[in-house]
Amino acid sequence: MIYTVTLNPALDKTVEIPSLTPGSVNRITSMRTDPGGKGINVSKVIARLGGKSIATGILGGAVGRSIESALKDLGIESDFLFAEGETRTNLKIIDPVNHTNTDINEPGFTVSEEILQELLERLIARIVPSDLVVLSGSLPQGAPADTYRSWVKACRLKGAKVFLDVDGALLGAGVQASPYLIKPNEHELRTMLGQRLETVEELAEAAYGLCKQYGISKIVVSLGVEGALYVTEKETIRARGLKVPVGSTVGAGDSVVAAMAVAEERGMSLVDAVRLSMATGAANVMCSGSQAAEYVQIEALMPKVEFYNISRYFC
Numbered sequence: 001m002i003y004t005v006t007l008n009p010a011l012d013k014t015v016e017i018p019s020l021t022p023g024s025v026n027r028i029t030s031m032r033t034d035p036g037g038k039g040i041n042v043s044k045v046i047a048r049l050g051g052k053s054i055a056t057g058i059l060g061g062a063v064g065r066s067i068e069s070a071l072k073d074l075g076i077e078s079d080f081l082f083a084e085g086e087t088r089t090n091l092k093i094i095d096p097v098n099h100t101n102t103d104i105n106e107p108g109f110t111v112s113e114e115i116l117q118e119l120l121e122r123l124i125a126r127i128v129p130s131d132l133v134v135l136s137g138s139l140p141q142g143a144p145a146d147t148y149r150s151w152v153k154a155c156r157l158k159g160a161k162v163f164l165d166v167d168g169a170l171l172g173a174g175v176q177a178s179p180y181l182i183k184p185n186e187h188e189l190r191t192m193l194g195q196r197l198e199t200v201e202e203l204a205e206a207a208y209g210l211c212k213q214y215g216i217s218k219i220v221v222s223l224g225v226e227g228a229l230y231v232t233e234k235e236t237i238r239a240r241g242l243k244v245p246v247g248s249t250v251g252a253g254d255s256v257v258a259a260m261a262v263a264e265e266r267g268m269s270l271v272d273a274v275r276l277s278m279a280t281g282a283a284n285v286m287c288s289g290s291q292a293a294e295y296v297q298i299e300a301l302m303p304k305v306e307f308y309n310i311s312r313y314f315c
Contacts, residue, residue, distance in 0.1 A: 002046060002132045002261050003123060003160075005151070006039030006057035007116070008108045008140040009067055012290045014092040014248060020102070034290045035067040035074075036090060038137035038165060041251040043076050044292040045258035045280060051265065054079055056123060058116075058140065060109055061086035079126075081119045085109025092250050094288070101249050110141040120151060129159025132261055135174075136165035136254065145169060152177035161217075161264065165257050178215040181264075183257055185222040200229065200238060204310055207231040218270075220260065220277070222253060227307075230274050239274050239307040242282035248290070255284040255292070271307075278305045 016030040035044075043055040055071055055078040064080070064087040071078045088106035095102070127133060133155045139147055148170050155162045156178065164171070164179040167188045175182060175192075189206060190197045197203045200223070207219040211233050221229040227241040259280040263273035279301035283293035 001127075001130075002051065002053040002134065002265060003127060004039035004043045004046075004053050004055050004057075004134045004136070005123065006037035006055065006137055007111075007119075007143065007147070008088070008138045009035070009037035009040055009057050009059060009064075010088045010090040010105070010108070011063050011067060012036030012090050012092060012250065014094065014250070014288060014290070016094045016096060016288075018095060019097045020093060020095040020100070030288075032288060032291070035070040036251075036290045038251075038254050038257075039134055040067070040071070041254035041290055041292075042134050042136065042258040042261065043071070044074060044290075045251075045255045045284065046262055047074060047076055048292040048295055049259060049262045049276075049280065049298070050295065051262045052077070053134075053261075054126075056080060056119065058083055058111055058119060059087050060084065063087040063089060079122070081115060081122070083109070083111050083115050085111075092248065092290075094248055099246070101246075103250070108138075108140050112142060113144065116143060116147065120154060124154055124158055127155060127158050127160045131158075131160045132163065132180075132265060133160045134163045134165070134257060134261055135179075136163070136257065138166075139170065146173050148174040149177045152179045163257060163261060165253065175210065175214050175216065180216070181218040181220065181260060182210075182216060183220040183222065183253060183260075185224070185253070189221055201310065204229050204231055204236050204238070208233070208236065218260070220256060222256070228256070228278065230270060232270065234311075235270060235309060236311045237270060237274050237307050238310050239278050239305060242278060242301060242304055244282045244286050244301070247286050247288045249285055251290040251292075252281050252285050256281045274307050275302050275305045278307075
């Protein structure tokens, strides 16, 4: 089973405003809402890929109930803890004229360490060695800075494979507990290592070094529209980005994580995982808001994924 953990979920409200102009009246031409937060986005995509997951995390108030209900409508099993407070609502503004995407994210309510510990114990009681746990997204206010490091360690002790998709100091702390997979973008990798890493080969070598240093099995380095690097101790694949019409970039990285989780659960090769994840990410970019793309869209893009092996440069 795949478990996704979203400690700071959100209701994503996506609006379209042509020619967005700061300091003036702007009119919305279309709007949609989706249950959001990185882990929840992963669960939505897993469902589209024909997989199953259990979405867990912390919710609060009427917005939290709305998210729980929306997941049920999508056929996604959930096991959230409810705490005092109101789950945040994040605003995503798409300007189709200027081709921009603007995110305005609320901080979310404060949670206690007791709630976090209760949720962790509940998760640990359920997982078994064949399971996969996806930890992703920001921490709620009140959460200790080393939360993800301790959660990675606890899940690994139960034998689960842990995917960690966070940034900044959370990533730097989390890698110390040796997650199975991490997915930094190129900027996050440079920042974490304090290195310039100007070429693809330098990025790949740095990621390979992290695999060796921390015992991380797989690292996916997002290169934005240029594609991604898929790094293991045995091979590194450079995948080129697919050119598709952009609906929304919200959740594109989460789609890649979801596809990698499904590929791992199904025992797919790295090459097949690259095809699936690159196509899944591109298909979701074509969608509005943080909704997940239909599998038929993903399937149509898979033959178009281009990639090559660059391991010879540094292994």
